[in-house]
Each structure stands twice: as structure tokens, then as C-alpha cells.
Amino acid sequence: MIQSFDAVIVGGGIVGAACARSLSQKGMRLALVEQGEIGAGATAAAMGHIVVLDDSPAQLALTRYSQLLWKQIAGGLPREVEYHQRGTLWVAADDEELENICRKHSAYRQAGIPSELIDAQSLASIEPALRSGLAGGLLMPEDVVVSPQAAARALLQQANATLVREKAVAMGSGRVTLSNGDELRAPIFINAAGEGAPALTLGLPVAMRKGHLAITRPYPGFLRYQVVELGYLKSAHVTTTDTVAFNVQPRQNGQLLIGSSRQFGAKGREVEPGIMARMFERATEYLPALPTLAIERTWTGFRSATPDKLPLIGPSLKDETVFLATGHEGLGITTSLATAQLLADLIAGRTPAIPIAPYLPSREIAAAPSAQRL
Numbered sequence: 441m442i443q444s445f446d447a448v449i450v451g452g453g454i455v456g457a458a459c460a461r462s463l464s465q466k467g468m469r470l471a472l473v474e475q476g477e478i479g480a481g482a483t484a485a486a487m488g489h490i491v492v493l494d495d496s497p498a499q500l501a502l503t504r505y506s507q508l509l510w511k512q513i514a515g516g517l518p519r520e521v522e523y524h525q526r527g528t529l530w531v532a533a534d535d536e537e538l539e540n541i542c543r544k545h546s547a548y549r550q551a552g553i554p555s556e557l558i559d560a561q562s563l564a565s566i567e568p569a570l571r572s573g574l575a576g577g578l579l580m581p582e583d584v585v586v587s588p589q590a591a592a593r594a595l596l597q598q599a600n601a602t603l604v605r606e607k608a609v610a611m612g613s614g615r616v617t618l619s620n621g622d623e624l625r626a627p628i629f630i631n632a633a634g635e636g637a638p639a640l641t642l643g644l645p646v647a648m649r650k651g652h653l654a655i656t657r658p659y660p661g662f663l664r665y666q667v668v669e670l671g672y673l674k675s676a677h678v679t680t681t682d683t684v685a686f687n688v689q690p691r692q693n694g695q696l697l698i699g700s701s702r703q704f705g706a707k708g709r710e711v712e713p714g715i716m717a718r719m720f721e722r723a724t725e726y727l728p729a730l731p732t733l734a735i736e737r738t739w740t741g742f743r744s745a746t747p748d749k750l751p752l753i754g755p756s757l758k759d760e761t762v763f764l765a766t767g768h769e770g771l772g773i774t775t776s777l778a779t780a781q782l783l784a785d786l787i788a789g790r791t792p793a794i795p796i797a798p799y800l801p802s803r804e805i806a807a808a809p810s811a812q813r814l
């Protein structure tokens with residue numbers, strides 16, 4: 441069977457769902473192809489932290505723009521999405537990290553993003569579960585937490601798209617071919633297939649980075665903010681060894697989501713006890729009572745990473761009708777709405793709210809030496 445649309449999106453994760461929502465606002469006739477459940481890929485594995493990060497000016501611009509887009513739509517999201525402006529508390533273990541925190545504070549201030557320096561004494565009073573002796577912290581009051589799979593479903597519900605439950609086996613030259621032999625024709629395709637994106641657009645500069653997470657039973661009041669060690673940023677950059685970092689998020693019902701790990705080259709989806717043990721050990725260095733909490737579930741997921749740590753948003757190099765929306769690494773929940781809006785602007789020929797050049801697949805992708813392992 442052959443069907444025609446104005447645009448076909450492959451991938452029903454948070455990014456594809458956001459794209460469907462943004463493009464339907466343009467009144468386009470859309471199909472969204474998803475081989476499994478909506479949001480059941482990397483999206484379901486995520487912490488759902490909508491966080492502003494400043495590794496580069498482009499990352500800061502994209503994360504902040506997207507965070508503001510989430511804020512705009514928050515009121516229309518169903519309760520299951522659990523949108524909650526929880527705030528992030530970055531903690532510094534020593535004076536060197538404290539200096540970094542001060543640098544971040546002034547960068548955020550310059551960008552007009554609210555942040556507050558917290559001294560060591562106040563840290564102990566606002567998060568008593570943290571160990572004593574930490575050097576200080578930085579509170580980002582506008583960071584948010586969502587339930588990521590529910591968010592993907594909600595975005596798709598707000599879209600006007602025909603859901604096609606099949607695997608796409610080929611994309612480009614005016615058609616998407618499905619595993620049942622059907623064809624979807626359109627002048628525009630969006631590759632938002634996450635882990636499956638490189639199979640549909642060959643030669644993508646992305647690699648999979650495995651991550652582990654755990655969730656406890658409910659312990660209401662254990663933490664107030666999502667608390668993350670400053671070293672998380674360092675660990676997120678390492679591309680040569682497996683890393684773990686302290687990153688714990690209280691959910692609305694009091695459960696605690698415990699992260700996080702990053703592994704290159706790990707292919708299997710199984711939970712690795714060694715990595716999990718390292719992750720708990722690291723978190724316990726900051727939250728001494730953590731070993732007394734009961735763990736309810738553990739799981740893994742794969743982040744899709746580019747060498748320069750920015751996503752690929754825009755026309756692919758090989759086929760101008762194929763637009764890429766992938767490579768978001770650990771920020772795809774955060775940046776899904778901005779990705780979708782940038783693509784919708786590009787397709788409509790509108791000037792986007794932030795410059796799109798840093799995310800275009802045609803950019804010169806500067807790989808750090810270690811990133812050659814990608």
C-alpha cells in the first residue's frame with residue numbers, strides 16, 4: 441500500500457512526538473512511524489530532568505530555550521506528566537569545585553537565568569540528608585522534572601498525526617519503506633529514531649552511551665531538590681572510560697531516582713551489578729543514609745551521543761528531504777521541544793528564536809581526541 445503525507449516522522453520517542461506536535465501546528469498532514477510503544481525507547485529510561493547546562497554557548501542556548509518552551513506548555517500537560525519545577529542543587533565537594541560553581545553562577549547571571557549560590561552552612565540546612573563538609577552549592581530554581589514517557593504520550597496527543605505502528609526499514613528519496621512492504625511518500629522526512637537513526641541515515645556521527653538508573657520505594661521528604669555533584673559534568677565528558685556520578689532526583693510521590701552512569705562500547709541492555717555498585721557507592725559518598733533505602737527497580741538505557749555533544753537538527757548531508765532530530769545524548773527530554781520548534785521554523789522558512797547553525801548536521805563537528813572512539 442502507498443500513502444502520501446506532507447511529512448513523515450520516524451520515531452515516537454520524546455523527540456519525534458515533539459516534532460509531530462510542532463509540525464501539526466503548521467497544519468501539515470503527518471504520519472508518525474513507531475515500531476513499539478510511544479516513548480518506550482531512551483525516553484522511558486531517562487530521569488526526566490529538564491535542566492539548563494552551559495558546557496558551550498550553544499548548549500546553554502538550546503537547553504534554556506527548551507526549558508522556557510516546556511514552561512509555556514506546562515499548564516496544558518496532563519497530570520500523569522508530573523511536570524514539577526523542582527529545582528536543581530549542584531553541590532561542590534571542595535574549593536576547586538566551588539570556584540567552578542561561582543563561574544557557572546556568573547555565566548547564568550549574564551544569560552539572565554536565575555541561580556543562587558548556597559554556602560556550606562545553608563546547604564546543610566536545606567538538604568540535611570547531604571553529608572557534612574561539602575563546600576557549597578548552586579541552586580537552579582527553574583529546573584524541572586517530568587515523567588518522560590508520559591510526556592512523550594502527551595505531546596503526541598496534542599499532535600494531529602496518523603500513527604503507523606510498523607518498523608521503517610528505509611528512508612529517503614521521497615519515501616519511507618515499512619517492514620510490511622508499505623510505502624509512505626512525502627516531501628519531508630524526520631529521522632527521530634533514536635538508537636535506530638543510524639540505520640536509516642547511514643554515516644551519522646553518533647555512538648550509543650549506556651546508562652544505569654535505580655529507583656527506591658517512596659521516602660517523602662528525604663530530598664527537596666534534584667541534587668547533583670558538580671563532578672557530573674566532568675564525568676559526562678569522559679569518552680574513554682566508564683564513569684559514574686552522584687545525581688539523585690526526588691519524585692513527587694517521594695521515590696528517589698538514583699543515577700547515573702555512562703559507558704561507551706557497552707552493547708547489552710542488562711543491568712551490570714559492578715556499575716550499579718559503583719553508582720551507589722558514589723551516591724552514598726554524598727547521601728550517607730542511602731544504603732538504608734529499599735531499591736524497587738533498576739534499568740538501563742542508551743544515550744545517542746555526537747562527538748561535539750550537540751544534537752543533529754536539520755537536513756541530512758545526503759538527502760535534503762531527510763531532516764535529522766537525533767544525537768541528544770543526556771539532554772533529549774530537555775531539548776525535545778526546542779529541537780521540534782527549530783525544525784518547524786526551518787521547514788516553514790521562519791527565523792528561529794535562537795541561531796540553528798550550531799546544531800545543523802552540516803556543521804564542522806569538532807571531535808575531541810578521545811571522541812574518536814565514537
Ligand SMILES: Cc1cc2nc3c(=O)[nH]c(=O)nc-3n(C[C@H](O)[C@H](O)[C@H](O)COP(=O)(O)OP(=O)(O)OC[C@H]3O[C@@H](n4cnc5c(N)ncnc54)[C@H](O)[C@@H]3O)c2cc1C
Nearest residue numbers: 453455481482483487489608634636651741771772773774
Ligand atoms: C539513563 C538515562 C538518563 C537520562 N536522563 C535524562 C534527563 O534527565 N534529562 C534529559 O533531558 N535527557 C535524559 N536522557 C536522554 C534522553 O533519554 C534521550 O536524549 C531522549 O529520550 C532521546 O529521545 P528520542 O526520541 O530521540 O529517542 P527514543 O526515546 O529512543 O525514541 C526513538 C523511537 O524510535 C523508534 N524507532 C527506532 N527505529 C525505528 C524504526 N526503524 N522504525 C520505527 N520506529 C523506530 C524506537 O522504538 C523509539 O521509540 C537520559 C538518557 C538515559 C539513557
